[in-house]
Amino acid sequence: MSSTSPKAQAAREAVAVRLREIRLDAGITARELAARCGWSESKSSRIEHAKTPPSDADIRSWCAACGVPGLADDLIASNRQADSMYVQWKRLQRTGLRRLQESGVPLYEQTRQFHVYCSNVIPGFFQTQEYATALLTSIARFRGTPDDVTEAVAARFKRSHVIHEGDHRFAVLIEESVLRYRIGGTEAMAAQLGHLLSVMALPSVSLGIIPFTAPRPAWPLETFTVFDRQRVHVETLSAAIKETQPSDVALYLKAFDNLKQAASYGPDARALIASAIGLLDSRD
Structure with missing residues (x-):
């Protein structure tokens, strides 16, 4: 087994x-x-x-x-x-990455309230084309999947239309470290961080950034998404885990609320992004 x-x-x-x-x-x-x-x-x-x-x-x-x-x-x-x-990524991605992106479209369109916590990358529906291409390329190489990155990126962008259309709300938390991980090079990261600033202005989006220096009520966790307080998708290195039991969903929502206490919002969050942009040039 x-x-x-x-x-x-x-x-x-x-x-x-x-x-x-x-x-x-x-x-x-x-x-x-x-x-x-x-x-x-x-x-x-x-x-x-x-x-x-x-x-x-x-x-x-x-x-x-x-x-x-x-x-x-x-x-x-x-x-x-x-x-x-519990489904191993090698099973989900055995035919490439495009089909996996497409399979999530119905759930994304049906969901009204997203709770998202990301400790490693920019959330998928906030990614630019360059950032998504660099990220999915590295995943495809690491997994050894068929190379359909171009199609997968297009499918990811099609899935991401929910941030601009329909009655969807996004409560998103990311670690400040996510702003510093240079995925796709300096220009790609600069564009990605600039895009993140524009996304923050959307009325459907609440974006909090947990600073390095913030006192933490909870430790950094694995990336997870809660859909309408009914199901949770958790991403580990080896597998995608889905939780639907109410007590488990409640546990992740509790973790989200705890992490939210340490997050910066509004001008403070924008300042953290601007600082990360400024550091791109200084590290070249």
């Missing part, structure tokens, strides 16, 4: 337990179930012990063999949710 988070594994185990209960309620052995489904008894065992995640077809066959085909849809939904909680 591929690497997974403890929570995703627990969700998969819950599906496996439910499948075993269905078999026991039907009064059939694992061998008999395997015979009815047309697979090996060892496969039934692996599924029941959460060693092998079942496919949609496996679940439908299992439920049909136990005489309860009507239970299949709910189990399939639970299984898919467990499978999507």
